[in-house]
Amino acid sequence: MIIKNEIPILEYDDSSKEVIAPDHDLHEFKLPEKCLFAFLGDVVHRYANDNNAEVAEELITVSHNIIIYVLHEEKEDICLVQSPIGAASVGHFLRTVHTCYPFLFSAPAFALV
Numbered sequence: 001m002i003i004k005n006e007i008p009i010l011e012y013d014d015s016s017k018e019v020i021a022p023d024h025d026l027h028e029f030k031l032p033e034k035c036l037f038a039f040l041g042d043v044v045h046r047y048a049n050d051n052n053a054e055v056a057e058e059l060i061t062v063s064h065n066i067i068i069y070v071l072h073e074e075k076e077d078i079c080l081v082q083s084p085i086g087a088a089s090v091g092h093f094l095r096t097v098h099t100c101y102p103f104l105f106s107a108p109a110f111a112l113v
Contacts, residue, residue, distance in 0.1 A: 035079035
C-alpha cells in the first residue's frame with residue numbers, strides 16, 4: 001500500500017519487494033557480539049594473519065573487498081574489520097553486520113600523536 005505524504009518524494013510503498021535487496025548476496029552468518037572497526041589500513045590484515053583469525057565473510061564492494069575476521073581470544077570472540085571509507089559504504093557495511101554490537105572504533109595512528 002502506498003503511504004501518502006504531502007511531499008511526493010516522501011511517499012513510499014511499504015509492501016513492495018526490492019528488485020535487488022541490500023542483502024541479496026549474503027547468506028545467514030553469525031558474528032560475535034563485539035567488533036573492532038579499525039581505520040588502520042593493511043595493519044588489520046597483517047594482525048589478523050599473525051593471530052590466525054578466521055575469515056567469517058568477505059563483502060564485495062566497488063572500491064575493495066571488506067574481509068570480516070573473527071579473532072578467537074581467551075574469553076570471547078571478536079570481529080575485526082578494516083573500515084571502508086565513505087558514508088555510503090560504511091552505512092551498507094553496518095547494515096550488513098548489524099548482529100555485532102557494540103562497535104569499537106579505532107583512531108588512525110596519527111590522531112593519537
